[in-house]
Amino acid sequence: MSEARRFPVSRRGVIAGGTASVAAANLPWSDVKAQQVERSVEPPSVSVSLNINGEERDLELDTRVTLLDALREHVGLTGTKKGCDHGQCGACTVMVNGERVNSCLSLAVMHEGDEITTIEGLGTPDALHPMQAAFVKHDGYQCGYCTPGQICSAVAVLQEIERGIPSHVTDDLLADMQPTNMEMRERMSGNICRCGAYSNIAEAMADVAEG
Ligand code: FES
Numbered sequence: 001m002s003e004a005r006r007f008p009v010s011r012r013g014v015i016a017g018g019t020a021s022v023a024a025a026n027l028p029w030s031d032v033k034a035q036q037v038e039r040s041v042e043p044p045s046v047s048v049s050l051n052i053n054g055e056e057r058d059l060e061l062d063t064r065v066t067l068l069d070a071l072r073e074h075v076g077l078t079g080t081k082k083g084c085d086h087g088q089c090g091a092c093t094v095m096v097n098g099e100r101v102n103s104c105l106s107l108a109v110m111h112e113g114d115e116i117t118t119i120e121g122l123g124t125p126d127a128l129h130p131m132q133a134a135f136v137k138h139d140g141y142q143c144g145y146c147t148p149g150q151i152c153s154a155v156a157v158l159q160e161i162e163r164g165i166p167s168h169v170t171d172d173l174l175a176d177m178q179p180t181n182m183e184m185r186e187r188m189s190g191n192i193c194r195c196g197a198y199s200n201i202a203e204a205m206a207d208v209a210e211g
């Protein structure tokens with residue numbers, strides 16, 4: 001076996017590491033401490049004001065905190081779920097100024113002054129939002145993990161259709177937009193349900209759209 005394979009660390013590396021250790025060992029304790037403090041510099045944080053479910057919230061956040069983590073970890077609104085944390089499942093969907101957003105893909109500091117609506121802001125157990133009531137009526141969930149995201153998305157989807165915003169399956173851009181089964185299913189395609197409650201979710205949405 002060659003020397004390089006038997007000793008994966010080179011002689012030069014060993015000498016360099018040894019020299020650094022000796023140098024550190026010769027430093028006074030206060031200098032070592034100062035070096036450690038310098039290495040553990042606090043991450044940058046900023047103040048951000050969000051209007052969450054109609055309530056003004058002033059937060060001090062690390063600039064890398066996502067809107068999802070701000071809601072769950074800093075505000076305590078755990079209704080919004082973390083599924084993939086990569087923009088692939090839609091479990092984290094909330095509405096920002098009336099439009100649906102994957103909150104795991106959006107930094108909280110980008111939303112200064114924005115109006116955020118989470119599942120907690122749509123209805124309460126005693127006064128359900130019509131979409132929440134329709135999900136219950138049509139059995140639009142099983143485990144329920146994807147449900148807050150599904151409901152926020154469904155509410156925003158019907159508003160999109162009402163505003164005439166076209167989708168990938170819209171045939172006639174000049175005709176009045178209708179909440180057809182195809183339109184709703186296409187627009188909900190970013191919300192994954194591992195339990196496969198899709199047909200019941202579509203029925204719930206159709207019920208609200210008709211209502
Ligand atoms: S957790 Fe955001 S898309 Fe999956």
Ligand code: FES
Pocket residue numbers: 140141142143144145146147192193194195196197
């Ligand atoms: S209800 Fe279980 S993942 Fe959708």
